[in-house]
Amino acid sequence: MVSIKDRRVHVRSGSTSLYAMFATTGMDDSTPRGTFEIEPERGDPFFNAREGMGARCYTGFLHHGVFLFRSVPT
Template sequence: DGNRWLGYLASWATVPYMDYYDWTKPSQSKPYPDVNMYPNLSIEVDIAKQRVYIKNGSTNLYTMYASTGIDNSTPRGHFAIQTERGYSFYNANEGMGARYWTSFLDHGVYLFHSVPTDANGNYIVSQAKMLGKQPGSHGCVRLTIPDAQWINAHIKVGTPVYIY
């Protein structure tokens, strides 16, 4: 407004600018839903928006940041959570792994899992920064570390998964 000095800003009142979502924290600041309270629980993956929705019927309970497959490699359609799940994996052909994986198609081929890790189990920050913004996987659905851990620990076998 005419180059007038308007005052000072205390350093404690500022936060660093981040052009990515914090993949080390849950996607939302509210608690995850108690899956036992929702008889019609399902998971929806919106590829265009790079989001995962935990729903009860048509009611959205929780929204997660995601990174789906490059070149439309994430399959679209109706699936269900399968029995296969685990703490971590590493695929030498892709040079990446992940933690907290949960299968939804082809028994361990298509997964919900954390942002990727390298051969030493360290998270790959450049890949993690794609979360919620753009596809980056080879067909799986990448999530924040806590979101992937929650799905792995709480989502029951047979829970419907709809990807569009």
């Protein structure tokens, strides 16, 4: 579960909270809202030259790699 307002990601199993972490959201309010499932995309380190940053790893959750949970920017 992601709280955009609180900027937190909550990993849950049913109603039990397993882990909570800080989160940032997409620029210009672009973070999608709704219910999504983790997709099969998993990744190694990457760099996006247009944005000038990358990440150590990622997991896709919408549109197969367009929207990601990713590590802190590097």
